[in-house]
Amino acid sequence: MDHKKLNRQKWLKRAAVVGLAALTLGVAIGTSKQQTLGADAGEAKVSLVDQATIKKGALIPFDLIYQVPNNKVLNKLVLYDPLDPVYEYQEAKVFSGNDDVTAQGKLEFDKASNTVSWIANKPGDWFNKQLIMRPIVKIPDNADLSKYLDKNTNKYRIYNVGHMITDDKDIPSKPVEVNPPDDKLPMVTKAVIDHEGQYGTSAKHDVGEEYTYKLNYHIPKNEKLTNIEFRDDLEDVLNLKGVVVKD
Numbered sequence: 001m002d003h004k005k006l007n008r009q010k011w012l013k014r015a016a017v018v019g020l021a022a023l024t025l026g027v028a029i030g031t032s033k034q035q036t037l038g039a040d041a042g043e044a045k046v047s048l049v050d051q052a053t054i055k056k057g058a059l060i061p062f063d064l065i066y067q068v069p070n071n072k073v074l075n076k077l078v079l080y081d082p083l084d085p086v087y088e089y090q091e092a093k094v095f096s097g098n099d100d101v102t103a104q105g106k107l108e109f110d111k112a113s114n115t116v117s118w119i120a121n122k123p124g125d126w127f128n129k130q131l132i133m134r135p136i137v138k139i140p141d142n143a144d145l146s147k148y149l150d151k152n153t154n155k156y157r158i159y160n161v162g163h164m165i166t167d168d169k170d171i172p173s174k175p176v177e178v179n180p181p182d183d184k185l186p187m188v189t190k191a192v193i194d195h196e197g198q199y200g201t202s203a204k205h206d207v208g209e210e211y212t213y214k215l216n217y218h219i220p221k222n223e224k225l226t227n228i229e230f231r232d233d234l235e236d237v238l239n240l241k242g243v244v245v246k247d
Contacts, residue, residue, distance in 0.1 A: 053179045055180065056138075056139045057140070057141050060087070061134055061135075061136045062135050062137070062162070064081060064133040065132050066133070067130050068128060068166070069166060073123075073127055074124060074166050075124075076168075077166060078117060078118070078163075078165035079117065079131065079163075080115055080162075080163050080164075081116050081163070082163070083115065083135070083137060086139055087158075088137060088138050088139070089114065090135075090136040090137060091135070091136050092116045092136065093134050094118050094133045095134065096132075101131070104121055104122070106118065106121070133162070139178075139180060148180075156179055157177055157179060158178045160178070161173055161176075189215070190213060190215050190216075199214050
C-alpha cells in the first residue's frame with residue numbers, strides 16, 4: 001500500500017496546539033484512548049493516512065477525526081461524509097477514544113446522496129472532545145471507473161471529504177484519496193494440448209486426431225463494456241468439432 005503517514009502521537013500534539021477537525025483514511029483495526037485536545041476552532045486537516053491503494057471489493061474504512069471546538073458550547077453538532085457515488089456504503093460508527101458513542105446521536109444514511117451523517121443528541125456534551133466517525137465502504141467489482149482515470153498519471157483517483165457542522169458553520173476536511181489498482185489491458189492467450197494433457201504453445205498431432213485449443217481472455221474490470229466478442233480464426237484445414245465457454 002502506497003500511502004502518506006503521520007505518526008498518531010505527533011498528530012495529537014499538533015492538533016492540541018492548533019485545534020483541528022481532521023479526517024484520515026486508513027484501515028481501522030481499533031482506536032486507542034486519546035487525550036482531550038484543546039481547540040479553539042475548526043480548520044480541517046488531512047493527516048495520518050491520506051492516500052491508499054485498495055482493490056475493488058475490499059472494505060475501505062475511512063477514519064474521520066473531529067476536534068470539537070472549545071470556544072463555545074454548541075447547540076448543533078453534525079458529523080457527515082458525502083461519499084462518492086462509486087462507493088457502496090456498508091456501515092458507520094462513532095467513537096470517543098475507545099468508547100462507541102454512536103447511540104448518543106442519530107446515525108443516518110441517505111441513499112439518494114450517498115451521505116452518512118451523525119447528529120449529536122446533546123452537542124454541548126462534546127465540548128473540547130475528539131470524535132471519530134468511521135464509515136466503511138467498498139467499490140463494487142463491476143464499478144465503471146473510467147471517469148476517475150487521471151490521464152496525466154494513468155492512475156484511478158477517488159476522493160473523499162468529511163465535514164463537521166458546528167451550529168451554523170460547516171467545516172470540510174482536505175480530501176483523502178483512494179487509488180484502485182491499474183487494470184490490465186484486454187489480453188488473449190492461446191494454447192494447444194499435447195499428448196501428456198499439458199497445454200503449451202505447440203504440440204504434435206497426427207492427421208485425423210482430435211485435439212483441443214484453449215483461449216484465455218482477460219476482460220478489464222475498471223471500465224464499462226458495451227460489447228464483448230470472442231473469436232478464433234482457425235485455419236481452413238481444421239474441422240471444428242465444438243466449443244465450450246467457461247468462466
